[in-house]
Structure formats: C-alpha cells, structure tokens
Amino acid sequence: MWELNHLESCCELEEKERFWSELDKVIGADFNGHVGEGNRDDEEVMGKFGVKNRNLEGQMVVDFAKKMDMAVVNTYFQKREEHRVTYKSGGRKTQVDYILCRRGNLKEISDCKVVVGESVARQHIMVVCKMKRSKIEKKTKWWKLKKEECCEEFRQKLRQALGGQVVLPDDWETTAEMIRETGRKVLGVSSGRRKEDKETWWWNEEVQDSIQRKRLAKKKWDMDRTEENRQEYKELQRRVKREVSKAKQKAYDEL
Numbered sequence: 460m461w462e463l464n465h466l467e468s469c470c471e472l473e474e475k476e477r478f479w480s481e482l483d484k485v486i487g488a489d490f491n492g493h494v495g496e497g498n499r500d501d502e503e504v505m506g507k508f509g510v511k512n513r514n515l516e517g518q519m520v521v522d523f524a525k526k527m528d529m530a531v532v533n534t535y536f537q538k539r540e541e542h543r544v545t546y547k548s549g550g551r552k553t554q555v556d557y558i559l560c561r562r563g564n565l566k567e568i569s570d571c572k573v574v575v576g577e578s579v580a581r582q583h584i585m586v587v588c589k590m591k592r593s594k595i596e597k598k599t600k601w602w603k604l605k606k607e608e609c610c611e612e613f614r615q616k617l618r619q620a621l622g623g624q625v626v627l628p629d630d631w632e633t634t635a636e637m638i639r640e641t642g643r644k645v646l647g648v649s650s651g652r653r654k655e656d657k658e659t660w661w662w663n664e665e666v667q668d669s670i671q672r673k674r675l676a677k678k679k680w681d682m683d684r685t686e687e688n689r690q691e692y693k694e695l696q697r698r699v700k701r702e703v704s705k706a707k708q709k710a711y712d713e714l
Contacts, residue, residue: 492518493553495517504531505531505535506535507537508533508543533571601646613642665702669698673699676692679692
C-alpha cells in the first residue's frame, strides 16, 4: 500500500534499483516488533487497539510510520484478542504483523482483523483489511498524440483556443489550462471506472516477456517454497520493475 509513484517518476534507474534492493532486505527480515496497546503521544499514526506492551522493535515500526506519514492499520479497529493476535508459539501470543497505509487513506479502510486459522507462514496468522473502492480519476488520453491525425487536430484546436497567437501568453496557468481543456475535447478522457488497456501503451515485448517469466516463477515458488525459488522470483520481480521503468522512459521521450 506504500505509494511509490514519486520514486518511479523522479529517480534515476540505478537509484530505483538500490531502493528496491534495500526494501527487499527489509521485507524479508523479521522485525519482531510489538507496537503495544494504547497510543499515547502516537495518536497520529496508530489507534488504541494493539496487543500487550511495546518493545524497541515496535517503537521502530511506530517511528517509521511517523517518518513516512503512514498509519498502523491493525490498531484502529477494536476486536476480540483472537482477531488481533498475529503470532502464536507455544503459550505465547502477540501481535507482530501489521498493515501500514498512508494516513490520508485511512478513511478508505472499513475493517482490519486477523483471519483465525489461516496461516501464511509458520506461527504467523493472516491479517487482512477491507478497503472501500475509490473512484478512479478520469485521465486525458494523451497517448493518442502518437497518431499523426490526432496530433494535427490537437495543434489546430489549440491554436484556435489561443486566438491564433504566435507567442504564448505570459500567464502559464491560463495557457496550461487551455492545453488541458483542448486535450480533453480532442483526445477524450478515460471512463474513470477501470484502467483501460490503452493506458499501458508504453508496454513492449521486453516488459511482457519479463512479466510472464515472473508469473511462472511465482507459481514455482508457491508450489515449492525453497530459498532458491524465492530468490529466483525476487530477481524476476526486480527485472520487471527495471523493464517497466525503461519502457516508460523511452515511450515518454518519444512522445
């Protein structure tokens, strides 16, 4: 649920690869963090409904949430203990698995709880949350500018909107709005209901091939959870991200 659009748009490929590598190490680790019950002085990132007491690793989770403007979703919903405990071993019961989301998205989450009896790893119980389906923003179909006839119509309509001026107005905000409005009229907008296939116009054969290989590796790992299969799947995940980043950059450069 972590928003990574800024990373995708602003960072160089090498920096992105380093980020994904470090993130993979963190995700693959076991924090053993207990954020604890209650939220005194931490109301901005967690609710009151944790389990037992906080430890040092749990404080690290809370500090991370504060730094990244995120929230510990599990703690906002009052549940019976069995629906809050995510880890059991012998007589020990505690909460060490969390769902984090951006604080601004908390209003979209209607429930969060542990699914009793459903284990996702040894001694760890599945925790899930229910999200409201938010409306997808309607987007101008700028990809149509790759077609020469659309491009020429856009030029003509924009000239008309600018009153035939050769020099653009000094007020950039007004000019930008004219460009956006002309784009909406000439090129159209997406429905806002679902992502259309044409919005992935930057896909190429390398991206599709990498995705197919990743899917096969995921199936292989699901069937046989060896460390070798896990590493193969993780490497193909990173390869897909690299191919997507390169394909997007190439497509936008051409556009």
